[in-house]
Amino acid sequence: MDGAVGAVAAVAAPPSSEPPQPLPDLDTEGFWQATARGELALCRCHDCLLWVQPPLERCPSCAGPTSFQPVSGIGRVFSFIVVRHPAVSGFEHELPMVVAIVELEEQVGLRLTSRIVGPLEEVEIGSRVVAELVALPGGDFHAPVFRPT
Amino acid sequence: MARTGCAITGIGRTTFTRRSGRTTLAMAAEACRAAVADAGLTMPDVDGMIAFQAGDSVGPLSVSRAVGIPELAWNIDVLGGGNVVANIVATAGAAIDAGLCRAVLVYRSLNGRSGYRFGTSTSRQQVGGEMQFDAPHGYLVPPQWIAMWARRHQHEYGSTCDDLGQIAITQRTHATANEHAINRSPLSLDEYRAGRWINEPFRIYDCAYEIDGAVAILVVGPELAESCAVAPAWLIGSADSQSGDGWTQWDDPTSMYSRHAAPRLWNRTGLSAAEIDVACMYDCFTYTVMATIEDFGFCAKGGVGEYFSSGRATYGGDVVVNPHGGLLSEGYIHGLNHYFEAALQLQGRAGERQVPDARRALVTAGAGPYGGATVLSADRP
Ligand SMILES: [Zn+2]
Numbered sequence: 015m016d017g018a019v020g021a022v023a024a025v026a027a028p029p030s031s032e033p034p035q036p037l038p039d040l041d042t043e044g045f046w047q048a049t050a051r052g053e054l055a056l057c058r059c060h061d062c063l064l065w066v067q068p069p070l071e072r073c074p075s076c077a078g079p080t081s082f083q084p085v086s087g088i089g090r091v092f093s094f095i096v097v098r099h100p101a102v103s104g105f106e107h108e109l110p111m112v113v114a115i116v117e118l119e120e121q122v123g124l125r126l127t128s129r130i131v132g133p134l135e136e137v138e139i140g141s142r143v144v145a146e147l148v149a150l151p152g153g154d155f156h157a158p159v160f161r162p163t
Numbered sequence: 164m165a166r167t168g169c170a171i172t173g174i175g176r177t178t179f180t181r182r183s184g185r186t187t188l189a190m191a192a193e194a195c196r197a198a199v200a201d202a203g204l205t206m207p208d209v210d211g212m213i214a215f216q217a218g219d220s221v222g223p224l225s226v227s228r229a230v231g232i233p234e235l236a237w238n239i240d241v242l243g244g245g246n247v248v249a250n251i252v253a254t255a256g257a258a259i260d261a262g263l264c265r266a267v268l269v270y271r272s273l274n275g276r277s278g279y280r281f282g283t284s285t286s287r288q289q290v291g292g293e294m295q296f297d298a299p300h301g302y303l304v305p306p307q308w309i310a311m312w313a314r315r316h317q318h319e320y321g322s323t324c325d326d327l328g329q330i331a332i333t334q335r336t337h338a339t340a341n342e343h344a345i346n347r348s349p350l351s352l353d354e355y356r357a358g359r360w361i362n363e364p365f366r367i368y369d370c371a372y373e374i375d376g377a378v379a380i381l382v383v384g385p386e387l388a389e390s391c392a393v394a395p396a397w398l399i400g401s402a403d404s405q406s407g408d409g410w411t412q413w414d415d416p417t418s419m420y421s422r423h424a425a426p427r428l429w430n431r432t433g434l435s436a437a438e439i440d441v442a443c444m445y446d447c448f449t450y451t452v453m454a455t456i457e458d459f460g461f462c463a464k465g466g467v468g469e470y471f472s473s474g475r476a477t478y479g480g481d482v483v484v485n486p487h488g489g490l491l492s493e494g495y496i497h498g499l500n501h502y503f504e505a506a507l508q509l510q511g512r513a514g515e516r517q518v519p520d521a522r523r524a525l526v527t528a529g530a531g532p533y534g535g536a537t538v539l540s541a542d543r544p
Pocket of ligand 1: 063
């Protein structure tokens, strides 16, 4: 009966010790194809040159076509947390870890949320960081992390 | 106008526990029966239902059967969290105004501690959509997102963890007078500071206390409201704001949805923060209270710690914030317990924790880019 009224089944999978994996779709797969090549590339509008993250098939500003273009990977820490409670599977042995919103130099407001690697005490809002790509355990994906420079 | 002619009358709930040992259906049915009985009505008077869930509750058709309503003239089951509560209450009123039904049960039932927990993510192995970029970094749960926003507020306005602590302490003090609250022991600043870190800058006391339970409120039209057994808490205004910018791209995390919803609400009602007696502020985390208190205009940016520590947010101050203890101390029924408390206060039935001469209540619901708010009044508009 619940299915008929639009509800979804409660999730009851067993806890996992592997980190969650991305599930790419037609709009996002270019990001993951780039990281597999060792490149950080983000969605950009051909017509007005706006960077668009998360990616879209068309530019939200001018509706122009988009494609994935390389970025420098250089940015600054916009905000950060120190994760100490193992709320998400796959990181139990990594704690404490720093997760930050990084604003990339290409565009005001162009941000990625990622782990910060290196000495935790060096992380502050405004810290300059640079991306590197790491293999994500438990699958075939590579993801960007950031290191203070 | 976002004003309906409707009111909350009857209210109902189960006990709040750490392990209910019951189905969400059984609890929803108990809360709904209690709300209808409280109003002095019977089940045949009810012809509408609306609820919200995140795959962790039970739909209106199951609940209507459980309480003996043979069919519903109107029902909606919304997939969503605390951010949708103000909207579904307003929608219930709008459905009545539109003549689609005449009495609507709004409920929320969850085994939020013994069942699916919002603060953890142990089962999502593959994450699609916009969150696929956060998934590889384990950035998937609200105590991370909102701690991230709190840090930015600390950076820009110099707010501190102690400021957040003042919110937790005030609300816990309120909960000591609430026998329904799950956490009733007073909290000192030293205890707050000694609380274990969850995600810095959040400690355990900054987080809502997840529990099992259900709450139901009955929304009815004006004629029925005047004939109910309890005084109506009139729905005199509602406003929502939901943004697709999400937790990473939202431009300014020192404000929340309320930077849009608050002016919209005050404009629609002609009211301001100064005219509110009771403020049930959605408090999934302390920082949600901080950002929304500022956005609704109770105090200036960066002033919330002082606002709480100096007594302006409690009895004898400007406004009583979360007299029931809120989600932090009464427990996390996903914000619908805030509507229960607001109605109870306006009806003058809050007992030991009654806010003197409570005439108007603000209820907020949601956090970050997603939320809404309602103004309730003891006086018919
Ligand atoms: Zn464009």
